[in-house]
Amino acid sequence: MxxxxxxxxxxxxxxxxxxxxxxxxxxxxxxxxxxxxxxxxxxxxxxxxxxxxxxxxxxxxxxxxxxxxxxxxxxxxxxxxxxxxxxxxxxxxxxxxxxxxxxxxxxxxxxxxxxxxxxxxxxxxxxxxxxxxxxxxxxxxxxxPLHIVLPHEAPFDELCRRYLAGPDIAVTNAAWARAASMSERAFTRRFRQLTGESPAAWRARARLLAAIPLLRHKSVTQVSELLGYSSPAAFSYAFSRAFSLPPSSLRH
Missing domain, CATH: 2.60.120.280 (Regulatory protein AraC)
Structure with a gap:
């Protein structure tokens, strides 16, 4: 059908x-x-x-x-x-x-x-x-393991969904905390309670997930540059460690 x-x-x-x-x-x-x-x-x-x-x-x-x-x-x-x-x-x-x-x-x-x-x-x-x-x-x-946890509490959920739609390496914990009208320490503590990891680690994983559709049409070198990695080797290591498969395996 x-x-x-x-x-x-x-x-x-x-x-x-x-x-x-x-x-x-x-x-x-x-x-x-x-x-x-x-x-x-x-x-x-x-x-x-x-x-x-x-x-x-x-x-x-x-x-x-x-x-x-x-x-x-x-x-x-x-x-x-x-x-x-x-x-x-x-x-x-x-x-x-x-x-x-x-x-x-x-x-x-x-x-x-x-x-x-x-x-x-x-x-x-x-x-x-x-x-x-x-x-x-x-x-x-x-x-x-090609997934990421989303917090189920405002304003954390909105910040995370917005980041998934457009990952930006320039975003910081301080910027997220200001957007949530919280101290950076309180924001980080609550974020970790909701997701199991720090905001910085969460954003790093989100950027790696964003690499997956890019790898269909771009080289590993190009994707690593777009996502702000220091080298293709550093990107490949981070990707393989997070998802247990090399980024080259997703090239079509």
């Missing part, structure tokens, strides 16, 4: 509804939620997913697991997706918060095949077996 709305199909008895969708660059799917669990795979491009808890950056050929009933929004950067909308009872192991995961070659091929299924696929043995194999493969996924 391609380029159709979940609302048209959600009533069907199938445990899994595979839907592939092509999005124009920059498409924003504003805040919404699904009754079913969602496996959202980026065949191309980069997806930026936000919930009330955090933000996840999903490069091409990776996916994000979105729990049922989770309010979220997604910005699509030149993305072609394959989604699976799954009845919660069929995936009792599904995580309670979003996770970015690697997608192995076998699962990628299964997703391509599932996109061509009709709405009544469950009535055919071969198609039902294909979807059953997909469910088996989903249970073996490996998480990639």
């Amino acid at each position: 391609r380029n159709v709305s979940l609302a048209e199909l959600d009533h069907l008895p199938a445990e899994v509804l595979p839907i592939a969708t092509d999005y124009p660059p920059g498409t924003l799917l504003t805040w919404h939620e699904h009754r079913r669990a969602q496996f959202l795979y980026a065949a191309t491009g980069t997806m930026l997913v936000e919930t009330g808890e955090g933000a996840w950056t999903v490069p091409g050929e990776r996916a994000v697991l979105i729990p049922p009933g989770t309010r979220h929004q997604v910005r699509m950067l030149d993305v072609r997706t394959s989604s699976l909308y799954i009845e919660p009872d069929a995936v009792p192991w599904w995580p309670r918060s979003c996770r970015v995961v690697e997608v192995a070659p076998l699962l990628r091929e299964l997703l391509l095949a599932a996109a061509d299924l009709d709405a009544d696929y469950a009535s055919r043995d071969r198609d039902g077996a294909l979807v059953a194999l997909i469910l088996c493969e989903l249970a073996t996924l490996t998480e990639v």
Whole structure:
């Protein structure tokens, strides 16, 4: 099923509804939620997913697991997706918060095949077996830590979401504290309580996440310069340490 709305199909008895969708660059799917669990795979491009808890950056050929009933929004950067909308009872192991995961070659091929299924696929043995194999493969996924915690308290949440939309190396703790009408010490203490890390460490991670869509079209050297790193080696080290994969692996 391609380029159709979940609302048209959600009533069907199938445990899994595979839907592939092509999005124009920059498409924003504003805040919404699904009754079913969602496996959202980026065949191309980069997806930026936000919930009330955090933000996840999903490069091409990776996916994000979105729990049922989770309010979220997604910005699509030149993305072609394959989604699976799954009845919660069929995936009792599904995580309670979003996770970015690697997608192995076998699962990628299964997703391509599932996109061509009709709405009544469950009535055919071969198609039902294909979807059953997909469910088996989903249970073996490996998480990639491409996320950042978002504070759930004003004005910290607004400051962080604004920074994610436009990371700026010139921003300081003092500037954030002034914007919050707090002392720098009090601001830093509360920020750490809300996110588990200092404002400076949080901003550094946010800048590294911002590198992911840039790496699709720019070299590691260019991205390191844009983000204010002293050298490509310093950028590559910081990126690999934060996300357990080298930035060169995200080049297309």
